[in-house]
Amino acid sequence: DTGVSQDPRHKITKRGQNVTFRCDPISEHNRLYWYRQTLGQGPEFLTYFQNEAQLEKSRLLSDRFSAERPKGSFSTLEIQRTEQGDSAMYLCASSLSLQGYEQYFGPGTRLTVT
């Protein structure tokens, strides 16, 4: 098992463009989470899925953000009409609901909006 993977690792985009990030969780993990981390702060929760169902969304997830997890496997996070304030590290994590305790994090996607 190679752990949680995220793609791309880095993304530079111009303000107003749309970007999409992908997360591949650990095989058979049915829970998948997205977090955002800005410089000097701890990660902030954005949303989470159990299988393909999106069960919770943070108020941080504005209407420009959308996340999907088709077929309960990989997930995508899309940001439309990016703003400079969207510049951050976007982290994905996965876990098994049966255990529920440990979340395994990927390396993150660093987004820079110019």
Added chain:
Amino acid sequence: DAKTTQPPSMDCAEGRAANLPCNHSTISGNEYVYWYRQIHSQGPQYIIHGLKNNETNEMASLIITEDRKSSTLILPHATLRDTAVYYCIVRVGTASKLTFGTGTRLQVTL
């Protein structure tokens, strides 16, 4: 979830024990104490968690006070690779999200 308070930074000599404190005075009876760490440019890594008993695994020990209002994470023999930001998180056991604070930046030195 209950709020946690941690010192912003600590230093530790390599080979010595690193004791990282955390205050969680408003913790509820069904809330667990979790510790994660984040090495520079990596995602957070789970270390250990506990409810009220002390816990130990291959990475660390977790000491929770009897009133559960504070805890200490112990790295018994710190190495340079333990340099990281350590986050203490209080969370209901079956809850989904983790609520991170700003953590303690541990610097292990020669």
